[in-house]
Amino acid sequence: MSTVAATQQNRPLRLALRPVNLVLVAAAVFLLVGCLRSEIFAQQTVAGLAQGAVYGSLALALVLIYRATEVINFAQGELAMATTYIAFQLIEWGVPYWAAFFATLAIAFVLGTAIELLAIRPVQHKSVIAVVIVTVGLFVLIDGLVTWKWGGDIKFMPAPFGQEVYHWGGVAISRQDIGTLILCVVTVLGLWVLFRFTKLGLGMRAAALRPAASALVGVRVDRMLAIGWGLAAVLGAVAGLMTEANQFILQPSLMQAVLLYAFAAAVLGGLESPAGAVVGGLLLGVFLNLVGQYVHFVTAQLRLPFAFAVLLAVLLVKPSGLFGKRTVRKV
Amino acid sequence: MTALLELRDVEARYGQVKALHGVSLAVDEGRIVAVLGANGAGKTTTLRAISNTVRRSGEVRFAGRPLGRRGPDGVARLGIAHVPEGRGTFAELTVWENLRLGAYTRRGSLGADRERVLSYFPWLAERRHQEAGTLSGGEQQMLALARAFMQRPRLLLLDEPSLGLAPVLVTEIFRIIRELNEQEGLTVLVVEQNAHLALQVAHSAYVLEVGRVALSGPSAELRAHESVRRSYLGY
Amino acid sequence: MTLRRLLPGLSASLAGAVVLALLPFALSEFHTALAAQVGIFFVAVLGLNILTGYSGQISIGHGAFMAIGGYTTAILSRDHHTNLVLTMLAAFAICFVFGLLLGLPALRLSGVYLALATFALAVSVPQVALKFDRFLGGSNGVQSRETVSHTWLYGASWTAAAVLFVVAWLLLRGRVGRAFRAIRDSEVAAVSAGIALPIYKTLAFGISAAYAGVAGSLFVMGTNGFAQPNEFDVVLSLQLLVGAAVAGLGSLWGIPVGAAFVALLPTISKDVPLLGSAHGQDVVFGLLVVLVMLLLPQGFAGFLRTLTRLRPRAGEGT
Numbered sequence: 001m002s003t004v005a006a007t008q009q010n011r012p013l014r015l016a017l018r019p020v021n022l023v024l025v026a027a028a029v030f031l032l033v034g035c036l037r038s039e040i041f042a043q044q045t046v047a048g049l050a051q052g053a054v055y056g057s058l059a060l061a062l063v064l065i066y067r068a069t070e071v072i073n074f075a076q077g078e079l080a081m082a083t084t085y086i087a088f089q090l091i092e093w094g095v096p097y098w099a100a101f102f103a104t105l106a107i108a109f110v111l112g113t114a115i116e117l118l119a120i121r122p123v124q125h126k127s128v129i130a131v132v133i134v135t136v137g138l139f140v141l142i143d144g145l146v147t148w149k150w151g152g153d154i155k156f157m158p159a160p161f162g163q164e165v166y167h168w169g170g171v172a173i174s175r176q177d178i179g180t181l182i183l184c185v186v187t188v189l190g191l192w193v194l195f196r197f198t199k200l201g202l203g204m205r206a207a208a209l210r211p212a213a214s215a216l217v218g219v220r221v222d223r224m225l226a227i228g229w230g231l232a233a234v235l236g237a238v239a240g241l242m243t244e245a246n247q248f249i250l251q252p253s254l255m256q257a258v259l260l261y262a263f264a265a266a267v268l269g270g271l272e273s274p275a276g277a278v279v280g281g282l283l284l285g286v287f288l289n290l291v292g293q294y295v296h297f298v299t300a301q302l303r304l305p306f307a308f309a310v311l312l313a314v315l316l317v318k319p320s321g322l323f324g325k326r327t328v329r330k331v
Numbered sequence: 332m333t334a335l336l337e338l339r340d341v342e343a344r345y346g347q348v349k350a351l352h353g354v355s356l357a358v359d360e361g362r363i364v365a366v367l368g369a370n371g372a373g374k375t376t377t378l379r380a381i382s383n384t385v386r387r388s389g390e391v392r393f394a395g396r397p398l399g400r401r402g403p404d405g406v407a408r409l410g411i412a413h414v415p416e417g418r419g420t421f422a423e424l425t426v427w428e429n430l431r432l433g434a435y436t437r438r439g440s441l442g443a444d445r446e447r448v449l450s451y452f453p454w455l456a457e458r459r460h461q462e463a464g465t466l467s468g469g470e471q472q473m474l475a476l477a478r479a480f481m482q483r484p485r486l487l488l489l490d491e492p493s494l495g496l497a498p499v500l501v502t503e504i505f506r507i508i509r510e511l512n513e514q515e516g517l518t519v520l521v522v523e524q525n526a527h528l529a530l531q532v533a534h535s536a537y538v539l540e541v542g543r544v545a546l547s548g549p550s551a552e553l554r555a556h557e558s559v560r561r562s563y564l565g566y
Numbered sequence: 567m568t569l570r571r572l573l574p575g576l577s578a579s580l581a582g583a584v585v586l587a588l589l590p591f592a593l594s595e596f597h598t599a600l601a602a603q604v605g606i607f608f609v610a611v612l613g614l615n616i617l618t619g620y621s622g623q624i625s626i627g628h629g630a631f632m633a634i635g636g637y638t639t640a641i642l643s644r645d646h647h648t649n650l651v652l653t654m655l656a657a658f659a660i661c662f663v664f665g666l667l668l669g670l671p672a673l674r675l676s677g678v679y680l681a682l683a684t685f686a687l688a689v690s691v692p693q694v695a696l697k698f699d700r701f702l703g704g705s706n707g708v709q710s711r712e713t714v715s716h717t718w719l720y721g722a723s724w725t726a727a728a729v730l731f732v733v734a735w736l737l738l739r740g741r742v743g744r745a746f747r748a749i750r751d752s753e754v755a756a757v758s759a760g761i762a763l764p765i766y767k768t769l770a771f772g773i774s775a776a777y778a779g780v781a782g783s784l785f786v787m788g789t790n791g792f793a794q795p796n797e798f799d800v801v802l803s804l805q806l807l808v809g810a811a812v813a814g815l816g817s818l819w820g821i822p823v824g825a826a827f828v829a830l831l832p833t834i835s836k837d838v839p840l841l842g843s844a845h846g847q848d849v850v851f852g853l854l855v856v857l858v859m860l861l862l863p864q865g866f867a868g869f870l871r872t873l874t875r876l877r878p879r880a881g882e883g884t
Contacts, residue, residue, distance in 0.1 A: 072678060074804075119856055123863045129618075130863035133811040134856050136804050141852025148849060199435065206421055206432055213419040216382060217482065218407035218436035260689055267682050305693045308686035312671075315683060319674050 020322050024279070031286065035171075042171045044289040050177035051246070052285020053184035058239040058255075058262035059269065059277035060188060061232035066271050067208040068228040069116075069124060071131045075138035077259030079115070080236030082142050083108040084244050084254060085150055087237075088157055097158050101241060105234050112233025113226040120229070121222065147252050155250040160241070180242045187238050188278055191231065195274075204228055260304060261288075264311045270324025280322065284310075333395050335360040335518050336381070336486055341389035343373075343380045350376040352542040353389070358486070363512050363519040365529040365550070367563055368539035374522040375416055377539070378488045381520075382406045382413040393486070408436050412484035416491055418475040422464025426455060426474060429463050433478030444481055451507060452477045469500035476507060480517075487511075489521040493528065501525065505532045526563035530554050538563070575819065579731075582822070586724050590717050599716040599788070600830060605723030606784045607825040609730055611809040612818070613777025618807075619815030620738060621770035622750030623672065627684030628778045629803035630691045631661050633793075635779030636786035637695070637702060640793035643710035650712065650787060654726065657783040658776045665775025669768030688803040695795035703793075710791030723784045730777060735818060737773070746770055750816075778806075812858055814867025823866040827858070 035042035058076060065073045083104050090100035119138060123130040161179035165172050195201035206214040207224035215221055236255075243258055244250050265284045269276025288307055291298050298306045314322065334357035343351040351373045358364045366374045379385040382403045391398045393409055403413070412433075413419075421429050430448065434441050449456055452473055458466070463474060472492055479487055489508070493501040509532050511517045523529035530536060530550045538546040538559060546553065553559050590598050614628050635657035642648040642656055668687070675683055695702045702708065714722070737743055745766045748756040757763060786793045805828045813824025831851050862869050 066678070070678075072682065119860065122860050126863040129624075129811050129815060130859045133808055134859045136808055137852045137855030137859065139804075139852070140848050141856060144846070144848025144850075144852055148846060199431070202424075202428060202431055203435060206424070209423050210419075210421055212384070212403075213415070213421060214432070215384075215403035216407060216413050216415060216419055217432050217478070218404050219432070220404050263682055263685065267679060271678060299697070301693050301696055305690035308690055311686060312683055315679060316671055316674060319676070319679060321679075 020318075023322075027283065034290075039170045040293065041290070043173070044293045045286055046171070046173050047177055048286035048289030049282055050180040050285070051289065052265075052282040053181050054239050054242050054246070054258060054281070055261045055265045055285050056278040056281025057184045057187065057235050057242075058258060059265035059281045060191070060274055061235035061239070062262055062266045063269070063271055063274050063277040064228050064232045064235070066266070067274075068204075068225050069120065069131065071128060071135065072263070073232070074132070074135040074259075075115075075142060076232065076236055077255035077262070078139050078142040078146075079108075079111065079233055080240035080243075080258075081252065081255040082146050083111065083233065083237040084240035084250060085146050085155075087241060088150075088155055088250055091157060097160055101160070104237050104241070108233040108237035109230040112230040112236075115233075116226045116229035121225075124225075143252055150252075152252055156248070157244055157250055159248075160245050176245055180246065183238060183242065187235065191235075191274075200227070257304065261285075261307060264307045267321055268311055268314055270321025273321070273323035276321060276323030333392075334358055335394060336520065337390075337392040338377070338381070339390040339392070341377070341380050341387055341391060343376050343385050343387040345376075345385065350385075350542055351380060351387075354380075354539070354542070354544055356537050356544065356547070358518060358520050360485075360518050361512070361516050362535065363508070363521065363533045365526075365533035365536040366520065366522045366539060367524075367526045367529060367536055367559075368545075369562075370524070371541075372539040373542040374539055375490055376542075378413060378415070378490050378520070378522055381488060382411065384413075384415075407482070410482075410485040411488060412479035412482045412486070413488040414475045414479050414490060414492070416494070418471050419478075420463050420466075420471050420475060422462070424463055425460050426463055426466070427459040429474055429478050430455070430481050433481030434483075436482060441481070444483065448477050448480055451480070451510070469496050469504075472496060472500070472504055473507070476504070476511075480511065480515075485518060487517055487519045489519060491522055491524060493523060493525045501528060508532060526559070530564075578819070583728065586728075590720055595716050598720050600833065602716060602720040602723045602784075602788060603829040604822075604826050605720065605727045606781050606788065607806075607809055607829040608727045608821055609723070609784070610778050610781035610806050611813055611825050611828075612727075612730060612734055612821050613774040613781070614806050614810045615774075615813065615815060615818070615821065616734060616738070616746070616777070617770050617774035618810060619817070620743065620750060621746040621767060623767065623770060624677070624681040625684040625771075625774070626681050626803050626807055627687035628774070628806045629798050629800065630684075630687045631665065631775040631778035632782030632785060632802060632806075633691050633695065633795075633798035634664055635661050635782030636793045636798065637708060637782075638779070639783040639786050640708035640710045640791065643712060643791065644708055647711050650710075650714065651722070654722075654780050654783045657779040661779025661782075662772045662776035664779075665772035666768050668775065669771030670764075672771060673764055673767055685800070685803070688800045692795040692799050695798070702795075705795065707792055707794035710786070710793075713791045714787050719784065719788050722787070726780055726784065730780065731818070731821075734777075738818070742766070742769070747816075808855055812855075812862075812865050814862075814865025814869070817865075817867035817871075819870060820865050820867030 031045055035045055058080065061076055062073060065071065065076070086107055087100045087104040090103060091097060095103065115138065119134050120131060123134060159176065161175045164175040166175065195205055203214070203219045204224045204227060207219050207221040208228070211221045239258065240255055243254055247254070261284060262281065265281035266277045268284060269278070269280030284307060288303060291306065292300070292303060318324070336358040338354055338356045340353045340355055341351055342349065342353055354373065354377055366377055368374050376385060380387040381391055383398065383401060383406055384403050393411065398406060401409070407413070421432060431441070434444060437444070455474070455477060463471065466474060492504050492508070496504070505528055508519060508521070512519055521529060521533065530553060533550050535549045536547065536553050537544050538553070546556065546559065554564070589601060593601060610628065610632060614625060618624050638657045638660050639650065639653040642653045643650060648656070672680055672683070696704055699705070738746070745756070745761045748759060748761055749763060749766055753763060789797060809824040809828040812827045814820035831854060832847060864871070
C-alpha cells in the first residue's frame with residue numbers, strides 16, 4: 001500500500017512533464033513572444049482565441065454527448081443554428097437582445113433533452129450506427145425546417161457587444177472578440193463547476209463513465225443522458241449566437257463550417273476529454289489564424305483541409321488525441 | 332414477523348438461458364444470510380434478480396411491498412445497496428467521489444455519515460483524492476463496503492466479497508461486515524464461494540444448486556450437514 | 567452451403583435480374599435515369615458495406631473515392647479519348663490503390679477516430695479539387711469527351727452492379743469474408759486465430775474504394791460526363807452512409823433498398839405537397855431517415871432477419 005501512496009505524491013510532477021503539457025507550454029510561450037514582437041501577430045492571436053473559443057464550446061458539446069452516448073452528434077451545429085434563429089425571432093418580436101439570449105439558452109436546453117428523449121433514446125442501446133444516422137437525419141431535418149420557416153436569405157441581428165474596437169499598444173482588439181471570449185469562458189467554467197462540485201454533475205459523470213454501477217447507487221442514468229444533451233444544446237446555442245455576432249449575418253449555413261472545425265478540435269483534444277476539447281478549440285482557432293496570415297499557400301479555401309491535415313497528423317502520432325487516454329491495443 | 336426481504340419462486344434468464352428455476356428465500360431484518368453454491372449455481376443471478384439487473388419473474392418483496400418493475404436505481408432508492416461482482420468501483424473517480432456517489436440517494440449533508448464511515452475505514456481519509464482505480468484489490472473492496480454504507484441502506488447485497496483477495500484481507504472484511512451488522516443493525520445478504528468463512532459470519536444460509544435452493548437453515552446446522560461438509564467445506 | 571439455403575437468395579437475385587432487364591422498356595426517360603442512379607448508389611453502398619458492415623471499419627469519406635473515380639473517367643475521356651467502359655476499369659484499379667494507401671494509416675485509428683478521419687477526407691476533397699485547378703479544372707470541372715444516354719447508363723450501372731454483387735458475394739462467403747467478419751467482431755480474437763489484420767483491413771479498404779470508384783465513374787457519366795467539385799461534397803459521403811445503414815450493415819440483401827432510399831427519396835420528397843418549397847424536401851428526407859432508423863435500427867436486412875426468425879421452422883416441435 002505504501003508504494004502506491006509514494007507514486008501518488010509524485011503525480012503532480014509527472015503530470016507536468018507529460019509531453020502534451022510540454023507542447024502546450026511551448027505553444028503558450030511561442031504565442032506570448034510573438035504577441036510582444038508583432039502587432040499583427042497579437043491581433044490575429046486575439047481574434048483566433050475568440051474564434052477558437054467558439055470552436056471549443058461546440059467541441060465541448062460534442063464531447064459531452066460522445067462521453068454520455070458514445071456517438072458523434074452530426075446535428076450539433078444545425079441545432080446551434082436553429083436556436084440562433086429562435087433568438088432572432090424573439091428579437092423580431094421585440095424582446096431585447098440579452099433577454100432573448102437567455103431565453104434561447106433555456107429553449108435550447110429543452111430542445112436538446114427533447115431530441116434525446118424522442119430520437120435518441122429509442123435506438124441508443126440497439127445500434128451505434130443507427131444513432132449516428134439519426135443525427136445525420138436530424139441534420140437534414142433541422143436545416144430543412146429552419147429554411148422552410150425563415151427562408152434562406154440573409155438576416156441581421158443586433159450586435160451584442162457593440163462594434164467598438166479598442167486600441168491597446170497598437171493592437172486593434174474588437175469588443176466583440178473580448179465579449180465572445182468572456183462569454184464562452186464563463187459558460188465553460190459554469191459547466192466545470194457543475195460537474196466538479198454538484199451532486200447532479202457527479203451523477204452525470206458517473207452515468208457517462210459507468211452506467212451499470214451508477215444505476216446501482218441510485219443514479220437515474222437515462223435522465224442524466226437527457227440532461228447532458230440539454231447542456232450540449234445550450235453550449236451550441238452560445239456558439240451559434242457568438243458566431244452570428246462574429247459574422248454579422250445569419251443564414252442557414254451559419255454553423256456548417258464551425259461544426260467541422262469543432263469536430264477537428266474535439267478529436268484533437270481527445271474525444272473523452274472536455275478540457276481537451278476546449279484547449280483544442282483555442283489552439284485550432286489561434287493557429288489557423290496565424291497560418292492564414294503568414295503562410296500564403298494556405299488560402300481561405302484550404303483553411304479547412306489544412307485544419308484536418310493537422311488533425312490527421314496528430315492522430316497518427318497520438319491516435320487518441322492530445323489529451324486522450326492511451327488505450328493499450330497490443331494487437 | 333415478515334422478513335425484510337422475500338423472494339418467492341423467482342426465475343431469471345440471460346437471453347434464452349434460464350439461470351434461476353424458482354428460488355425462494357427470506358432474510359429477516361438485522362440478520363446476516365449467506366447464499367452458497369458452486370460456480371454457475373445462480374448465486375450472483377439471485378442478487379441481480381433483486382436489483383433487477385437481469386430479466387426476472389416471480390415475486391420479490393422488500394419490507395412487505397413488492398419491488399415490481401423498478402429498475403436498479405429505484406431499488407437503490409428503496410434502501411437496498413448492491414455491491415456487485417467486481418465491486419462496482421468508479422475507477423476514474425476519486426475515493427471521495429466514490430463515497431459521495433454511495434450517498435447519492437440521500438438528502439442533506441454528509442458530515443455525520445462521513446464520520447461514521449471513517450470510523451470503520453480510517454485509512455480512507457488520507458486517500459480521499461486518490462483515483463479509485465489505483466487502489467489495491469482489498470482496498471477497493473473496502474471502498475465498496477464504505478460506499479454501500481454511505482447509502483445507509485436497510486439491506487446490503489454483497490457479491491463474493493472475498494474474490495481475489497488474500498486471506499488476511501478477507502478475514503478483515505468479514506470482521507467489518509459483522510461489525511456493521513452488530514453495531515448498525517445492517518441486514519446483509521452475502522453471496523460467497525468461501526463457504527467456511529460465510530458460515531462463520533452468517534446467521535443462516537441457503538445453498539443453491541443449478542438455479543434452485545437445495546438446502547437452507549441456520550449456519551450451525553449447515554456446517555454439520557453431511558453433503559455441505561463434503562461439497563463445500565472439504566471435509 | 568446447401569442449395570436449399572441458397573435458394574431464397576438465388577431466386578430473389580434471378581427475379582431481380584429479370585425485372586431489371588425488362589424495366590427500361592416500361593419506364594420513361596426520366597425514370598430510367600432515376601433507376602440508373604439507384605444502380606450507381608447500389609455499387610457505392612455495396613462497397614461501403616464491405617468496409618463498414620463486414621470488416622467493421624467506419625468510413626464517412628467514401629464520396630472521396632467516388633470523386634477519384636469520377637475525375638479519372640472525365641480526365642481519361644477528355645485527354646485520351648478513352649472508351650468509357652475502360653475508364654470504369656481504370657477507376658476501379660486506381661481507387662483500389664488509393665484505398666490500400668488510405669487503409670495503411672487507418673490501421674492506427676479505430677472506431678470513431680477513423681470515422682472522423684475519413685470524414686475529414688470527404689470534407690477536404692472539394693476544396694482540394696478547387697485548389698489544384700490546372701489539372702483538375704477547378705470550379706469549372708472536367709468535361710469528358712463523350713456523353714451517354716440514360717438507357718446506356720442504366721445498362722452500364724446495373725451490369726456493373728450485378729457483376730460487382732456476384733464478386734462481393736463470392737468474396738464474402740469465402741475465406742476473405744470470414745476474415746473480415748472475424749475482424750469486425752473482435753480484433754483480438756481474430757489475431758489469435760492467426761488472421762493478419764493489416765492485410766485484411768487494408769484489403770477491405772481497397773475493395774470498397776474500388777467499388778466506390780466505379781460508382782463515381784458512372785456518376786460522372788450520369789451528369790453529362792461532367793466532373794465537378796461540388797458534386798462530391800461531404801453530403802455525398804453522408805448519403806452513402808445513410809444508404810448503408812438503411813440497407814442493413816453486414817448483409818448483402820438489403821442493399822437495393824438502401825440504394826433506392828438515398829437515390830430516390832430526395833427526388834420524391836420534392837413532390838410532397840404540404841411543404842411547398844424546395845426545402846420541404848429536406849424536411850421530408852430528414853424526417854424519413856430518422857423514422858426509418860427508429861423503426862428499423864438494423865436496417866432492411868435486419869428487418870428481413872426478424873421476419874425469417876418469426877416464421878416457424880419446419881420440423882420443430884412446440
